[in-house]
Amino acid sequence: MKKVEAIIRDEKLSAAKEALKTLGVAGMTVTEVKGHGTQKGITEVYRGRQYAVDLLPKIKIEVVVDDKDVKKVTNAICEVSRTGSIGDGKIFVSNVEDIIRIRTGETGAKAI
């Protein structure tokens, strides 16, 4: 089992959500996050005074999937989230040791 953490542009959330639903991904966790990568933030000007906004709002989607589905999921997220400009985000994939469904106590792949 793998956890796919995708940091994407906030306006891409609905497209990514739809794509994951189409793939049959059972559940997801979405968080509003702030951060920066290569983009390094933007500058806002109020009455001539410049403010560097270096942590930009992004969306983090976390899904846990079977090893065989990882490629499908990451490809789908990349496809819908890519604009080609700086600031499109990143995807991190990591191992998940175990899953427990709280309601039933089921563990492992059955609990995905």
Add this chain to the structure above:
Amino acid sequence: MRKFSYIFILMFILMIFSSQMAWADEATLDTGNNAWILTASALVLLMTPGLAFFYGGMSSVKNINNMIMMVFMCMAIISVQWVFWGYSFSFAEGSWMMGGFSTVGLHGITPDSLSGTISQYTFVAFQATFAIITVGLILGAVEGRMKFGACALFIPLWATAVYDPVCHWVWGGGWLQNIGVLDFAGGTVVHINSGAAALALVLLLGKRKSANVRPPANVPMIALGAGLLWFGWFGFNAGSELAADGRAAFAWVITNSAAATAACTWVVCEWIHRGKPTLLGLASGAVAGLVAITPASGFVGPLGAIQIGIMAGVGCYFACVKMKAALGYDDALDVVGVHGIGGTIGAFATGLYCTKMVMGPDGVDGLFIGWGGEGAAQLGLQCIGFLASWAYSFAATIIVGLVVKATVGLRTTAEEENRGLDITQHGEAAYHLELEAVSTLRQ
């Protein structure tokens, strides 16, 4: 002979009758005028909460409540000060410098007392709202670093030592009124007065730490505040006619024209200068136009008003964006740039564009209207007016500020500024967005 005596008696009766008529004209209450000025007083009072939102939205997210409360406190404190001695020091019979003590506690003013054709209480109410907002205007400059206790002491002291005398100079029979300085609704009394005081106060307070200079917390709230200010300003300017007549309607249109022109001008300036038009710029431009037209609103024609609007839009934009940075004072929300400079532009331009068309035959044609010595002389008087207000307000505010500093202290600690004044001064935050962070304590 008898015929002549009949005519003589008839004329005599008519004379008595007409003189009684004339006397009656002067000394009865005009219900229309009274109703309008009472309404205008409420409009101007609403400007103070409007100003609180205008400033609150521009504050750092950790100082919003503090900013709004400082401005609201003016409504609470000055309303009381006005009854005790503020009105008397401004408008009672006194010297060239200051009103007297005869109406302290509103002594001797009854529901039957008149001020022109309106109730004297209507006049007391109308003028109270001007005193309130003038003190409130100053406080935008001190965002994020003034002790609340210092603010609560500064408000009544400043109103007494600075607002009341300058108000008396211009409207209460003091020296600027006597030499003929024109100020229809308060360019010198309200705007230059507060702008100069703001400059003095920020020089005493010192700068904010750069990490505490934050972008505006809530731009929509600024727009709301600017809308309320624009709305209330009709009471401010059209109400200053103190009658529900044609000149009041004229002042209404003049005010709106200047505000709208300055709003457009500010947006165009920043669009060209910075590449993007901003909502903050639109709101700031409207307020700058309203400020600049205030002294001129009952004296200039519509095209004069539009030219004043353009001057205010350009002048205040560059005062906020360039002058402040060049001179290096930390006027947080641009009280000097908008009210000090806008008020000065308005006071000066009144001498350029005032016209007998509006003022009547006793009025003056300004320099750009009559191109004569009369206009030049008026322009000179206008300069005396704004220079005197700048100088007195600046100097007297330094003294008031030093008194506050010596007693309760002016500035918060660095630690308090980093945490924000909402929590450190008031123990209440503007927003609790994370519900989990709050749990209810048992009593």
